[in-house]
Amino acid sequence: MIEFDHVSLSLGTFALRDVCLKIRKGDFYFILGPSGAGKTVLLEGIAGLHSPQSGHVLLRGEDVTGIPPERRQIALVYQDYSLFPHMNVAKNIAFGLKMQKADRHTIERRVEELLRAFDIGGLRDRCPLTLSGGEQQRVAIARALAVEPDILLLDEPFSALDPVSKEKLIEDLREIHRTRDLTIVQVTHAREEAMRLATRVAVIIDGVLVAEDGAEEIFNAPETCELARFVGIENILEGRIVSSSDHVVRVDTGAATIIAVSDLSKGEEVAACFRAEDVTLSLPGSSRSSARNTFEGTITGFTPMGPLMRVSIDCGFSLEATVLRDTVKEMGLSPGSRVSASVKASIIHMTVRTRVIGD
Amino acid sequence: MRTKHRLPDPCLISFSLIGGLIVGLTVLALLNLAVKELSDIPFLISTASDSDVINAIVVTMGAGLNAVLILLIIGTPLAYVLARTDFRGKGVVESLVDIPIMLPHTIAGILVYLLFMRRGLLGAPLYAAGFTFEDAYPGIVIAMLFVSAPYYINSVREGFEKVPVHLENVARTLGATRFQTFMRVVLPLSVRHIFNGSILAWGRAIGEFAAIIMIAYYPFVISTLIYYTFTTSGIKASSAVAFVMILACFAAFIILRLLTRYTGRYDDRV
Secondary structure, eight states: OEEEEEEEEEETTEEEEEEEEEEOTTOEEEEEOOTTSSHHHHHHHHHTSSOOSEEEEEETTEEOTTOOGGGTOEEEEOTTOOOOTTSOHHHHHHHHHHHTTOOHHHHHHHHHHHHHHTTOGGGTTSOGGGSOHHHHHHHHHHHHHHTOOSEEEEESTTTTOOHHHHHHHHHHHHHHHHHTTOEEEEEESOHHHHHHHOSEEEEEETTEEEEEEEHHHHHHSOSBHHHHHHTTOSEEEEEEEEEEETTEEEEEOSSOEEEEEOOOOTTOEEEEEEOGGGOEEEOTTOOOOSOSEEEEEEEEEEEEETTEEEEEEESSSEEEEEEEHHHHHHHTOOTTOEEEEEEOGGGOEEEEOOSSTTO | OOOOOSSOOHHHHHHHHHHHHHHHHHHHHHHHHHHHHHTTHHHHHHHHTOHHHHHHHHHHHHHHHHHHHHHHHHHHHHHHHHHHOOOTTHHHHHHHHHHHHHSOHHHHHHHHHHHHSTTSTTHHHHHHTTOOOTTSHHHHHHHHHHHHHHHHHHHHHHHHHHSOHHHHHHHHHTTOOHHHHIIIIIHHHTHHHHHHHHHHHHHHHHTOOHHHHHHOOSSOOHHHHHHHHHHHHOHHHHHHHHHHHHHHHHHHHHHHHHHTTTTTOSOSOO
């Protein structure tokens, strides 16, 4: 559907370097990266708003490198919604259809349909600047869908929304993606959105595409240590494999020995990655568990996270665990408490310590 | 949004007092003239109804308007290019646009005269084609155009720059060509700046004297008439003409401001 063939594109301080990616029809594709990584430039590159210095952009199997945006049939929704302030909601939605020279009846019918679909019928004569963020967002998406594109580009659509509007939008996007046969490409720096919606994910850091894979693989089995850190895996312990037998390895991190399931061989420099929610806490001296890794340590601090509590523990190395708030109360945990933290060997993901893929 | 300060800020008060001097000077000058002129109403009326005075005012304002219309057509595209593109030598183009602001008006007059006189580089072929600039209305328009262009271009450019590029990008992805985007998105959102630029340019144009008399002493613009009256009939006659022009200008500007008070006010955010 969308293909970047060794695309390099620089724009002021932003630059994409030799980016290759393939987005298939029907993907809900996420482009993830820290702020300033060149994500928006990539999105605008797909839309045809910037032409690459080298490489080719292919759309629906055709080379469109030199084709201007108005002939690409790709809709784009910006983070700031970019509604036309001098037109009311209905006129905003009708804009694309007018440009396509649709007749008046078709325009009216489409606009009504979209106003209903997005539950914004009451806003039809309002000016965009009098709308709330969530309302503006829905108008912007309706306007983009009015021209019935098969590709929808979203630039950080959740970043300025309150939690309620955000939930609503996530539901809406799922629905749109499912019912309208759309390929959606969304740029974000927030991982949670990608975890919930993405079918495939690309990670871009400093203009370089560092990883591209299914959402599951990117978030749970990142290929490199840097990627693990970027996708927010809280516990990354670097060390060397000291023994390996029958798919079980022992990793010496200096401060502890970690047992994990892996096919890597002895002597490899690795990092053991596991999420905070995969750590189980118990009071020291309690009954034995099946988890192969148990570390005793002292609680150094708590960070509330909604109904959950992030617990920081000093086990000779620092360890993060996530438990329910109630659990903290029930177990009587407080800073300074001794606890044992256990992690199952099968849940630990091993990455080889290289810098960046392809480097 | 106006805020009321309960405790007067000493800094703001002293700034206002200092700044008030300049306003005071203008008010004093106007009052001084007004009191003198209004003390002889019959003479003022006869001046105001003098056909030479009326003609000069009409020529001045009309030629100014003409210059602004030309600027709307040729200055607007330039302003857009300067607002939206970056190219080698852009600094040079910007300086060239600004040159008339810095040049003494007599020099501007010489530049225009040399180019547009009957034997001038452009004046000669245009004369052959039937257009005369020397001592003619087109000469006034050209001189006014030259001196007022930077005010228009800079103001409109600023307006274009304030239109978020994202709006243009979205319009493009929705199927609008760059020109359609310009006409339907950029232009409507810049109406205020275009209007303000036009007023600035028009004001600058009708105030021009030196550049105009070099190429077109006749027909009289108001400044030429005032200078002529001053040298031939003295200060009383010329100040009466001046006062009539002041009243005409005030009226014109107030009407324009009122007419366009709410034009292009969609977005105070950008």
